[in-house]
Amino acid sequence: MNIREIARRAGVSRSTVSYALSGKRPVSAATARRINEVIAELGYKPNASARALAEGRTRTLGLVIPPASRRLTDVQLGFVASVVEAAATHDLDVLLSPSGGDHDRSFERIVTGRRVDGVILMEILLEDPRVERLERSALPFVTIGHIEHPGGSWWVDVDYAALVRRCVHHLADLGHQHVVLINRSAELVAAGYGPALRSTAGFQEATRRRGLCGHVVCCADEPAAGLACFEEVRARRPEVTAAVTINEAALPGLQRALHNAGLTVPRDFSITGVIANRLAEDFHPPLTAADVPAEEMARLAVDLLVERLVNPEATPRHALLEPVISLRSSTGARPR
Amino acid sequence: MNIREIARRAGVSRSTVSYALSGKRPVSAATARRINEVIAELGYKPNASARALAEGRTRTLGLVIPPASRRLTDVQLGFVASVVEAAATHDLDVLLSPSGGDHDRSFERIVTGRRVDGVILMEILLEDPRVERLERSALPFVTIGHIEHPGGSWWVDVDYAALVRRCVHHLADLGHQHVVLINRSAELVAAGYGPALRSTAGFQEATRRRGLCGHVVCCADEPAAGLACFEEVRARRPEVTAAVTINEAALPGLQRALHNAGLTVPRDFSITGVIANRLAEDFHPPLTAADVPAEEMARLAVDLLVERLVNPEATPRHALLEPVISLRSSTGARPR
DNA sequence: GCTCGTAGTCGAACCGGTTCGATCCCTGCC
DNA sequence: GGCAGGGATCGAACCGGTTCGACTACGAGC
Numbered sequence: 001m002n003i004r005e006i007a008r009r010a011g012v013s014r015s016t017v018s019y020a021l022s023g024k025r026p027v028s029a030a031t032a033r034r035i036n037e038v039i040a041e042l043g044y045k046p047n048a049s050a051r052a053l054a055e056g057r058t059r060t061l062g063l064v065i066p067p068a069s070r071r072l073t074d075v076q077l078g079f080v081a082s083v084v085e086a087a088a089t090h091d092l093d094v095l096l097s098p099s100g101g102d103h104d105r106s107f108e109r110i111v112t113g114r115r116v117d118g119v120i121l122m123e124i125l126l127e128d129p130r131v132e133r134l135e136r137s138a139l140p141f142v143t144i145g146h147i148e149h150p151g152g153s154w155w156v157d158v159d160y161a162a163l164v165r166r167c168v169h170h171l172a173d174l175g176h177q178h179v180v181l182i183n184r185s186a187e188l189v190a191a192g193y194g195p196a197l198r199s200t201a202g203f204q205e206a207t208r209r210r211g212l213c214g215h216v217v218c219c220a221d222e223p224a225a226g227l228a229c230f231e232e233v234r235a236r237r238p239e240v241t242a243a244v245t246i247n248e249a250a251l252p253g254l255q256r257a258l259h260n261a262g263l264t265v266p267r268d269f270s271i272t273g274v275i276a277n278r279l280a281e282d283f284h285p286p287l288t289a290a291d292v293p294a295e296e297m298a299r300l301a302v303d304l305l306v307e308r309l310v311n312p313e314a315t316p317r318h319a320l321l322e323p324v325i326s327l328r329s330s331t332g333a334r335p336r
Numbered sequence: 337m338n339i340r341e342i343a344r345r346a347g348v349s350r351s352t353v354s355y356a357l358s359g360k361r362p363v364s365a366a367t368a369r370r371i372n373e374v375i376a377e378l379g380y381k382p383n384a385s386a387r388a389l390a391e392g393r394t395r396t397l398g399l400v401i402p403p404a405s406r407r408l409t410d411v412q413l414g415f416v417a418s419v420v421e422a423a424a425t426h427d428l429d430v431l432l433s434p435s436g437g438d439h440d441r442s443f444e445r446i447v448t449g450r451r452v453d454g455v456i457l458m459e460i461l462l463e464d465p466r467v468e469r470l471e472r473s474a475l476p477f478v479t480i481g482h483i484e485h486p487g488g489s490w491w492v493d494v495d496y497a498a499l500v501r502r503c504v505h506h507l508a509d510l511g512h513q514h515v516v517l518i519n520r521s522a523e524l525v526a527a528g529y530g531p532a533l534r535s536t537a538g539f540q541e542a543t544r545r546r547g548l549c550g551h552v553v554c555c556a557d558e559p560a561a562g563l564a565c566f567e568e569v570r571a572r573r574p575e576v577t578a579a580v581t582i583n584e585a586a587l588p589g590l591q592r593a594l595h596n597a598g599l600t601v602p603r604d605f606s607i608t609g610v611i612a613n614r615l616a617e618d619f620h621p622p623l624t625a626a627d628v629p630a631e632e633m634a635r636l637a638v639d640l641l642v643e644r645l646v647n648p649e650a651t652p653r654h655a656l657l658e659p660v661i662s663l664r665s666s667t668g669a670r671p672r
Numbered sequence: 673g674c675t676c677g678t679a680g681t682c683g684a685a686c687c688g689g690t691t692c693g694a695t696c697c698c699t700g701c702c
Numbered sequence: 703g704g705c706a707g708g709g710a711t712c713g714a715a716c717c718g719g720t721t722c723g724a725c726t727a728c729g730a731g732c
Binding site: 043045048049050052053058060063065067074077080081084085088091093094095096097098105106108109110112113114115223224252256282284 | 399431
């Protein structure tokens with residue numbers, strides 16, 4: 001059931017069938033009808049590999065994800081699902097590739113084997129070897145997150161520095177003087193993970209500006225770490241009255257730690273940060289926080305990539321999202 | 337940089353290069369060395385589309401996921417990551433396809449367009465049109481979860497009925513007489529979602545057998561629903577002293593509801609069920625529960641599929657996992 | 673009535689691999 | 703010394719599409 005068979009049954013040449021399908025050259029109405037009948041009858045679909053070979057494009061995007069061993073967070077997985085959905089609206093398929101660890105074979109296969117027309121890279125570091133690898137290849141790509149000096153590259157990101165600054169100002173306005181930033185894990189910071197570093201920078205700048213006493217702690221991406229981390233902060237800096245966090249995975253632990261310490265939010269302690277809406281609303285009480293708009297970022301990334309595919313000469317573009325902070329009920333005036 | 341270029345530079349024919357790469361026919365040591373030098377120098381990788389066309393296989397698996405709009409749960413997303421990892425160990429790539437909703441184009445494209453060698457289907461229903469569709473096509477596939485009458489098909493699943501039965505027996509042994517099953521959402525039950533239905537069956541059988549008074553409630557897959565659901569159960573059946581649940585997403589809400597009601601677990605109320613280890617351990621106190629071994633299931637599914645690809649005549653196989661219940665500290669004797 | 677343009681179609685080349693059959697040469701054996 | 707057998711290599715066909723150039727037929731324009 002290939003194009004030759006369709007052509008034979010419709011009594012035309014293969015090229016005519018091809019043109020009837022693509023519309024790239026006119027075909028008489030009668031011929032087109034006959035061809036379509038045969039196609040419908042046999043349930044024919046062009047072979048994707050053959051078409052990719054001939055056209056020089058695969059109609060497929062690559063999505064490079066962190067390895068599952070480094071457990072994916074909710075938000076990261078949200079990206080995956082949203083990228084797939086966004087790609088589907090352009091009739092593009094998505095090929096997944098874990099990278100890092102010992103999965104570089106998969107990454108290489110996708111990049112060098114011309115299996116995809118373009119790549120979306122998530123969870124990138126300030127200096128990322130995969131970005132350099134992609135730049136050397138001719139493959140168009142868009143990153144979710146941006147490298148340190150993203151001159152002439154395509155990316156979308158959330159402005160973590162600005163959002164954390166804003167959280168600090170919010171706390172300062174409420175009278176808090178001793179605040180803590182509960183960051184992502186120390187390994188991520190050491191590896192040069194952008195959001196972690198930029199959050200720190202934004203936090204330090206804002207606390208300095210407002211004359212606050214700010215303290216930064218790293219916290220592994222899991223509830224137990226959140227609990228331990230908070231307890232340590234309380235023990236060593238009992239004067240702290242508010243926390244800013246970008247560590248979603250640690251939230252359940254923070255919740256428990258607050259409860260164990262007998263602290264009522266926001267009466268005794270305020271908490272805010274950059275947290276996906278769903279999680280912020282699940283907190284008790286709901287968190288005043290800036291959303292991580294994973295769905296929008298994924299859609300934007302796909303749109304940028306498609307634009308780059310359609311027009312290879314387009315000048316690099318990017319989007320730095322700065323979602324608003326939703327005022328819920330986890331922040332209040334400094335307790336006295 | 338195609339095989340012709342490699343052949344030219346190495347001074348041999350294209351077929352010789354191909355044989356040197358695949359090893360399907362002997363090549364002299366000297367020739368092989370020359371070819372490998374050229375390949376290394378140019379960083380050549382065979383074009384995946386061309387190879388797929390010639391070989392008649394794509395070295396790619398399709399993974400059909402539920403649409404993102406129906407928000408993916410933690411466990412589901414764990415499957416995705418684990419399937420990708422397992423496939424990578426076989427040097428296979430994974431093509432993602434959302435299905436259901438208006439994404440059937442993507443599903444069709446993958447099935448009919450010969451884009452993949454085999455398919456893994458997750459979140460299947462007792463009667464699933466996608467299973468029938470795949471059976472009509474010649475494409476090998478394995479399902480995670482099984483249909484009502486899986487005669488001669490390939491699948492892996494967790495034996496929800498047996499696990500829920502075991503949970504009920506455990507509670508009965510502890511003296512509980514009024515227990516409730518907190519199931520997945522009513523829509524899933526209505527759609528014929530296997531785990532939800534089989535859990536109900538197992539629950540009813542075990543409660544009858546042990547002479548318990550059992551009650552089943554549906555609960556949407558989100559924390560807020562868990563809270564509301566528990567409060568309703570307490571209001572209408574205050575005699576209930578223990579719950580079995582397979583609804584992971586509702587757990588945070590259950591936790592809050594227990595807290596609000598002033599109930600201490602397990603002194604005042606026992607809770608158990610089928611819950612991924614990570615979530616069970618995050619609960620307070622840690623849940624006595626059976627794990628959903630997503631990673632193992634994903635690996636098994638990929639292994640089965642690979643076996644089916646290698647040997648198309650193999651007789652259908654399946655795996656019904658029955659993980660042990662880990663005794664943690666959320667169940668205790670019936671309060672008096 | 674002749675030329676020109678264009679709609680409609682076809683055949684052939686091409687994309688970049690794999691694989692089959694044939695050829696050539698060398699070695700070993702009777 | 704002749705022949706069988708096998709290692710090494712090559713050319714050609716093939717996988718299933720797309721696309722280019724050319725050809726035909728027909729209608730419009732002068």
